[in-house]
Amino acid sequence: MADERSKGQGTAAGSPGGRPAALPSAQPPLETRPPDIESVKTVAGGMPAVVSALQHVYGQAGPVRGTQLLLKINQQDGFDCPGCAWPEPDGHRTVTEFCENGAKAVAEEGTLARVTPEFFRQWSVEALSRQSDMWLGKQGRLTHPMVLREGATHYEPLSWEEAFALVAEELNALGSPDEACFYTSGRTSNEAAFLYQLFVRQFGTNNLPDCADLCHESSGAALTETVGIGKGTVTLEDFEKAEAIFVIGQNPGTNHPRMLVSLQEAARRGAQIVSINPLPETGLNRFKHPQEPLQLLGGPGTAINRLWLQVRVNGDVALLQGLGKALLEEDAKFPGRVLARDFISQRTVGFEAYAAALRALSWDAVVEQSGVPREQILAAAEILARSEKTIFCWAMGLTQHRNAVANIQEVVNLALLRGSVGKPGAGLCPVRGHSNVQGDRTMGILEKPSAAFLEALEREFGFTAPRTPGLDTVATIRAMHEGRVKVLFALGGNFLSATPDTEFTAEALRRTRLTAHVSTKLNRGHLIHGRRALILPCLGRTERDVQASGAQFVTVENSMGVVHASRGAVEPAAPTLRSEPDIVASLAQAVLGARSQMDWTGKVKDYDSIRELISQTVPGFSRFNQRVREPGGFYLPNGPREGRFTTPDGKAHFTVHPLPRIELEPGQLLMMTLRSHDQYNTTVYGMDDRYRGILNGRRVVMMNPEDIRALGLAEGQSVDLTSHFQGETRVARRFVVVPYRIPRRCAATYFPETNVLVPIDSIAEKSRTPTSKSVVISVAPAQELA
Ligand SMILES: Nc1nc2c(c(=O)[nH]1)N[C@H]1C(S)=C(S)[C@@H](COP(=O)(O)OP(=O)(O)OC[C@H]3O[C@@H](n4cnc5c(=O)[nH]c(N)nc54)[C@H](O)[C@@H]3O)O[C@H]1N2
Numbered sequence: 155m156a157d158e159r160s161k162g163q164g165t166a167a168g169s170p171g172g173r174p175a176a177l178p179s180a181q182p183p184l185e186t187r188p189p190d191i192e193s194v195k196t197v198a199g200g201m202p203a204v205v206s207a208l209q210h211v212y213g214q215a216g217p218v219r220g221t222q223l224l225l226k227i228n229q230q231d232g233f234d235c236p237g238c239a240w241p242e243p244d245g246h247r248t249v250t251e252f253c254e255n256g257a258k259a260v261a262e263e264g265t266l267a268r269v270t271p272e273f274f275r276q277w278s279v280e281a282l283s284r285q286s287d288m289w290l291g292k293q294g295r296l297t298h299p300m301v302l303r304e305g306a307t308h309y310e311p312l313s314w315e316e317a318f319a320l321v322a323e324e325l326n327a328l329g330s331p332d333e334a335c336f337y338t339s340g341r342t343s344n345e346a347a348f349l350y351q352l353f354v355r356q357f358g359t360n361n362l363p364d365c366a367d368l369c370h371e372s373s374g375a376a377l378t379e380t381v382g383i384g385k386g387t388v389t390l391e392d393f394e395k396a397e398a399i400f401v402i403g404q405n406p407g408t409n410h411p412r413m414l415v416s417l418q419e420a421a422r423r424g425a426q427i428v429s430i431n432p433l434p435e436t437g438l439n440r441f442k443h444p445q446e447p448l449q450l451l452g453g454p455g456t457a458i459n460r461l462w463l464q465v466r467v468n469g470d471v472a473l474l475q476g477l478g479k480a481l482l483e484e485d486a487k488f489p490g491r492v493l494a495r496d497f498i499s500q501r502t503v504g505f506e507a508y509a510a511a512l513r514a515l516s517w518d519a520v521v522e523q524s525g526v527p528r529e530q531i532l533a534a535a536e537i538l539a540r541s542e543k544t545i546f547c548w549a550m551g552l553t554q555h556r557n558a559v560a561n562i563q564e565v566v567n568l569a570l571l572r573g574s575v576g577k578p579g580a581g582l583c584p585v586r587g588h589s590n591v592q593g594d595r596t597m598g599i600l601e602k603p604s605a606a607f608l609e610a611l612e613r614e615f616g617f618t619a620p621r622t623p624g625l626d627t628v629a630t631i632r633a634m635h636e637g638r639v640k641v642l643f644a645l646g647g648n649f650l651s652a653t654p655d656t657e658f659t660a661e662a663l664r665r666t667r668l669t670a671h672v673s674t675k676l677n678r679g680h681l682i683h684g685r686r687a688l689i690l691p692c693l694g695r696t697e698r699d700v701q702a703s704g705a706q707f708v709t710v711e712n713s714m715g716v717v718h719a720s721r722g723a724v725e726p727a728a729p730t731l732r733s734e735p736d737i738v739a740s741l742a743q744a745v746l747g748a749r750s751q752m753d754w755t756g757k758v759k760d761y762d763s764i765r766e767l768i769s770q771t772v773p774g775f776s777r778f779n780q781r782v783r784e785p786g787g788f789y790l791p792n793g794p795r796e797g798r799f800t801t802p803d804g805k806a807h808f809t810v811h812p813l814p815r816i817e818l819e820p821g822q823l824l825m826m827t828l829r830s831h832d833q834y835n836t837t838v839y840g841m842d843d844r845y846r847g848i849l850n851g852r853r854v855v856m857m858n859p860e861d862i863r864a865l866g867l868a869e870g871q872s873v874d875l876t877s878h879f880q881g882e883t884r885v886a887r888r889f890v891v892v893p894y895r896i897p898r899r900c901a902a903t904y905f906p907e908t909n910v911l912v913p914i915d916s917i918a919e920k921s922r923t924p925t926s927k928s929v930v931i932s933v934a935p936a937q938e939l940a
């Protein structure tokens with residue numbers, strides 16, 4: 155399964171329409187010049203962040219639209235920033251409750267550029283596929299529904315009604331509803347997501363894969379088993395009270411910059427912040443708040459990290475067990491001073507087995523596997539032992555490994571040892587990615603719904619819901635590849651580039667009868683298609699959404715379980731765009747017709763009537779329409795936060811996990827795939843990873859200087875990367891070696907360029923999340939391109 159791209163890559167310019175017929179390329183083209191390398195930045199935020207934010211917003215959206223957008227981000231009467239799921243403060247908000255990367259997300263959507271039918275007339279799908287991902291996104295907002303007919307080389311416009319009829323024709327021709335899959339990306343509002351899952355279940359399947367399968371599914375699985383809810387237990391207020399905050403496998407300076415404001419505030423109060431990360435991420439080092447004028451003008455910024463544990467990639471189980479072992483050993487010396495004994499005996503089960511396993515664990519194994527010296531582990535344990543209120547945050551550094559669920563359950567173990575769940579200032583905090591990924595799940599976007607949820611739908615809507623569990627994202631790819639799934643419908647996202655094993659996934663998509671995407675911007679996912687393909691352009695979060703009853707708002711749920719309104723602020727990018735709830739409802743009407751009792755399009759006239767349906771079926775949403783109109787919205791119920799573990803036995807569970815075996819043959823490295831500072835998942839805003847000092851290039855492999863030497867390579871050298879999994883190899887061509895402060899035998903690259911290396915079958919136990927942070931690779935001098 156080698157990389158296929160040598161067929162025609164490297165045409166950075168790419169001529170419209172001018173190439174001989176060839177398969178569109180599933181991977182971005184090679185880069186023609188090496189990146190510029192600078193030193194790693196020591197301070198995050200500050201003036202460079204402000205300048206970068208304003209350049210993006212005004213450069214793309216212009217002065218009028220740009221200013222309108224900036225004044226409404228994350229305001230109570232404005233829209234929820236589409237950048238990330240970090241919450242807004244409950245009470246007072248500053249005029250600019252946004253960050254550099256939120257501003258970039260808004261600029262990307264607010265751009266004045268347009269991708270029109272004329273654009274598609276000029277560009278064949280194949281010619282577009284020779285362009286970079288950044289170029290594709292920069293062409294602007296999609297304006298018209300477009301179809302790629304069987305055998306055609308170009309997309310052409312069609313009416314909305316024709317588009318819905320086409321999907322209905324394909325879906326209704328299937329042998330079984332289970333031959334279609336319905337993907338969701340996490341920007342979709344609660345209203346659209348609720349209608350969507352209802353439509354899919356009335357159609358007759360639970361095939362609802364979503365981006366969470368690639369993201370925090372491991373957190374959901376780990377937390378549900380141990381504390382009884384697949385969500386975090388803290389609120390923003392807890393950050394104001396915490397005495398210690400652990401930030402594990404997360405790069406908030408880039409991916410959740412507003413979190414740095416909470417960390418800065420905590421650090422100034424004297425809270426101890428510990429980061430566990432193979433990389434010295436800049437945001438965790440020092441931060442200048444872009445809204446504090448004195449900081450901007452040359453202040454030193456606030457030191458964030460008290461301690462950085464430079465763990466090896468996937469060394470976390472060992473490290474977290476080492477921390478637990480240290481706490482047990484301290485408690486043996488000073489009985490009752492370290493462990494929360496009452497909490498453990500009254501509120502938890504499984505402590506004895508956990509403690510026994512840690513006693514049997516050797517310090518040598520801990521140090522060897524984690525790569526962190528014992529003294530540093532003890533120093534972190536001491537912070538944990540002294541803190542009465544500790545918050546544990548994590549993101550993709552923990553969730554995308556084979557043993558991801560174990561990683562997170564080891565975090566839970568530590569929290570339980572100290573009784574740090576369900577009290578103010580303490581708790582578990584999986585930091586979500588997409589701004590409504592958590593809400594989409596709450597609305598029923600999941601392939602294995604509970605019986606109680608399905609029964610509620612049946613009662614309210616008078617149909618028989620399917621009981622067969624559906625396919626998650628990886629299972630969807632397999633099923634398309636094997637011909638068992640013939641239609642892929644995607645509500646947002648970039649299914650092709652966000653998923654693993656790019657060439658395998660591309661082949662899976664090519665074998666379908668129809669691929670259809672509801673999208674705001676062009677992406678590579680539109681270019682790798684089934685026998686027919688559709689693009690359905692929708693309104694973005696930032697835009698006014700006017701329906702029959704007037705201007706509408708939608709709702710979202712942030713990372714801390716707060717549900718609140720989001721109201722678009724600017725004129726839609728084109729009058730032809732439709733809102734996501736409208737598209738879903740129209741589609742349902744076209745597909746289900748008289749089979750459904752619901753007046754689908756009637757519900758879209760006033761989104762209050764969708765929320766009414768939600769309040770009758772989803773727990774925690776009673777009086778939804780009233781409560782969501784209160785400033786800041788409302789908190790969903792959360793048992794563990796309120797002091798009740800919602801597991802079947804009402805207790806929190808300690809769990810025992812073997813140390814993962816990381817087996818590398820001589821010369822192999824364990825590679826993690828990361829986000830640069832200038833991207834939003836598969837959307838590439840720009841070519842710079844400013845904090846890491848890697849500029850004007852993305853095809854880089856960060857390596858330890860000793861490994862570079864040991865492998866006989868040199869800084870700046872062009873190399874090919876080969877991944878190894880169960881005897882299979884996959885190749886990605888032409889990366890540039892960058893020496894970096896990363897542990898030995900580890901490497902880092904950017905996603906999605908290296909998704910081609912992530913094997914489809916390499917997934918986490920229990921959560922089935924692709925192991926995008928544990929890819930075994932070898933690095934060799936670049937071969938000639940064929
Ligand atoms: N600007 C911007 N904001 C975003 C996004 C974006 O792409 N751009 N994406 C959004 C989404 S969907 C998500 S899920 C989040 C992602 O937010 P993050 O999880 O912060 O994103 P990643 O770049 O994947 O970074 C993972 C971090 O984990 C570390 N890491 C990797 N492997 C390991 C390991 O084995 N152990 C430990 N301890 N650490 C490890 C890496 O060094 C890196 O610092 O951000 C959201 N916000």
Ligand SMILES: Nc1nc2c(c(=O)[nH]1)N[C@H]1C(S)=C(S)[C@@H](COP(=O)(O)OP(=O)(O)OC[C@H]3O[C@@H](n4cnc5c(=O)[nH]c(N)nc54)[C@H](O)[C@@H]3O)O[C@H]1N2
Binds near residue numbers: 651835
């Ligand atoms: N190797 C590797 N792979 C990864 C990861 C990794 O760390 N490493 N991270 C994974 C993670 S955490 C995630 S969440 C996934 C992300 O997977 P996805 O959510 O599928 O991907 P995105 O890149 O966020 O989707 C971008 C596209 O969404 C569309 N879009 C933007 N806004 C809207 C909107 O408001 N409505 C609609 N309908 N469409 C919109 C635009 O057309 C844009 O091109 O990727 C995963 N893939």
Ligand SMILES: [Mo]
Binds near residue numbers: 587
């Ligand atoms: Mo994510």
